Amino acid sequence: MDLATLGGQFLGTIPLGDIVLYLTTFNLFMFGAALVFTAIIAMSRTESQVEAEFGTLNEREKKVSKDEFKIRRFLSIVCGLATAGAMITGDLFNFTLFVCLIGIVNIGIVAAVKEVDVLDSAFQYGIIAMIATLPLFGGAASILATTGTISLLELVNIPTSAFMLFSSILLFIGVAGESGVAPFFATKAEMFRTAGSPFLVIIHLSSLLVIVRTIEILLIINKPFGV
Amino acid sequence: MAASVLVPTVVSPEVVSLYIPAIFTGLLVGLIGLLAISYQKNDLHALILTDIVSLGMLILVAAVGTDLAEALILPGLVVELAEILAISEILMSREMRKMDKTVELIPLPLSFNMEILDTAPTFLAIILIIYGAFLSGFTGGAIAGGGILFYVLSKMTRGVPSNTWEGVAGASGIAWCLWIVGFLIFFVAPSYWLLALFLAAFGIFIKVAFKVGLIGVIGREEFKKDKE
Numbered sequence: 001m002d003l004a005t006l007g008g009q010f011l012g013t014i015p016l017g018d019i020v021l022y023l024t025t026f027n028l029f030m031f032g033a034a035l036v037f038t039a040i041i042a043m044s045r046t047e048s049q050v051e052a053e054f055g056t057l058n059e060r061e062k063k064v065s066k067d068e069f070k071i072r073r074f075l076s077i078v079c080g081l082a083t084a085g086a087m088i089t090g091d092l093f094n095f096t097l098f099v100c101l102i103g104i105v106n107i108g109i110v111a112a113v114k115e116v117d118v119l120d121s122a123f124q125y126g127i128i129a130m131i132a133t134l135p136l137f138g139g140a141a142s143i144l145a146t147t148g149t150i151s152l153l154e155l156v157n158i159p160t161s162a163f164m165l166f167s168s169i170l171l172f173i174g175v176a177g178e179s180g181v182a183p184f185f186a187t188k189a190e191m192f193r194t195a196g197s198p199f200l201v202i203i204h205l206s207s208l209l210v211i212v213r214t215i216e217i218l219l220i221i222n223k224p225f226g227v
Numbered sequence: 228m229a230a231s232v233l234v235p236t237v238v239s240p241e242v243v244s245l246y247i248p249a250i251f252t253g254l255l256v257g258l259i260g261l262l263a264i265s266y267q268k269n270d271l272h273a274l275i276l277t278d279i280v281s282l283g284m285l286i287l288v289a290a291v292g293t294d295l296a297e298a299l300i301l302p303g304l305v306v307e308l309a310e311i312l313a314i315s316e317i318l319m320s321r322e323m324r325k326m327d328k329t330v331e332l333i334p335l336p337l338s339f340n341m342e343i344l345d346t347a348p349t350f351l352a353i354i355l356i357i358y359g360a361f362l363s364g365f366t367g368g369a370i371a372g373g374g375i376l377f378y379v380l381s382k383m384t385r386g387v388p389s390n391t392w393e394g395v396a397g398a399s400g401i402a403w404c405l406w407i408v409g410f411l412i413f414f415v416a417p418s419y420w421l422l423a424l425f426l427a428a429f430g431i432f433i434k435v436a437f438k439v440g441l442i443g444v445i446g447r448e449e450f451k452k453d454k455e
Binding site: 016019093097100101103104107108111114116119120122123126127129130131133134136137138140141142144145150 | 246250253254257260261264270273274277280281283284287288290291293295296299302303306307309310311313314316317318320321324325414415
């Protein structure tokens with residue numbers, strides 16, 4: 001399975017010394033989408049949560065203070081840029097680093113909130129993210145050990161061995177833990193229960209895009225339907 | 228199924244055969260860490276134990292044993308440190324919210340008024356900074372940073388001018404940009420490698436030297452209050 005079959009159309013490469021980025025319609029589109037969302041989030045203002053109080057006609061408003069607002073906006077821009085980078089990179093290890101950066105920044109976005117519950121779930125998510133670095137980097141490193149390269153352009157031409165399959169499974173577990181999908185979603189869902197919604201959306205968006213890109217990378221490495 | 232590709236003939240087969248045991252060691256270390264976390268109910272202990280799992284990650288990367296793997300260990304280590312800092316920061320702010328009071332980063336009950344606290348730090352800091360500048364690069368940065376840190380910690384009892392520290396933080400950011408620009412030149416225009424080398428070397432020297440911000444000196448505004 002070559003890059004054009006997965007990516008629609010092979011548009012070319014950007015050689016930067018050892019690191020070679022490649023462009024296909026698929027990853028270029030996802031790169032652009034991540035950048036557009038980042039721009040929208042960078043321009044938007046935060047919402048304030050209004051909760052109706054039980055038994056009375058009063059309502060309670062949760063506002064985000066100006067300092068916290070600035071930090072969150074900065075961190076969500078970083079998160080968006082890291083997502084965009086993970087979409088377009090042609091290097092397996094850079095991909096894992098971008099995924100880790102997304103994980104750290106996700107913790108940072110909710111780090112300054114006042115709700116103890118949210119901080120609690122952010123802590124649990126952080127522990128999972130840190131444990132997930134073992135399969136994430138371990139998978140990338142053992143792919144490097146088996147094939148001698150971490151460039152996706154080269155990996156496309158190397159026939160799959162059983163050890164590469166094992167490494168890919170490790171890599172997938174790592175990405176799942178780091179971006180907080182399926183088995184680890186419970187802790188991450190709790191993190192959304194706080195004020196300041198447009199910046200929280202990037203947490204969600206980044207994990208969605210990263211999973212799509214991970215599937216592409218795993219298909220490139222493993223070639224399940226023949227070369 | 229040991230790695231069959233791209234192992235140069237100069238590498239002895241013993242070294243190559245070490246790869247599979249190293250992988251198992253890494254996974255075993257990770258499992259031991261996970262087991263310990265599952266027994267542990269205290270959050271702080273769980274956080275410390277996750278570090279063991281990350282050590283397993285470092286073993287897995289180091290097991291590859293090539294130059295590239297050596298270059299990959301550093302980002303792995305940095306990611307691990309950044310995550311443990313972020314999580315411990317979350318843990319601290321959660322505990323502060325629970326108890327409803329803030330804690331000083333470095334609690335120092337001392338209020339000495341001694342001559343030596345005024346004179347010695349400056350002298351020692353200047354010597355360390357000059358030696359660090361002479362070394363340059365990462366090591367030099369660490370030594371000069373140690374000098375600055377020593378200065379700050381000894382002056383803490385008397386109050387350090389806050390404007391200076393904000394300036395230091397700004398300079399650190401600019402130096403970091405120089406470092407990144409240096410690396411970019413390496414990739415984009417390799418013929419200017421000497422310029423790139425010097426930008427990177429002195430950028431990281433200033434950056435690491437001013438890394439006092441890392442321990443939260445500026446972030447926590449610990450030193451802004453003059454304790455005179």
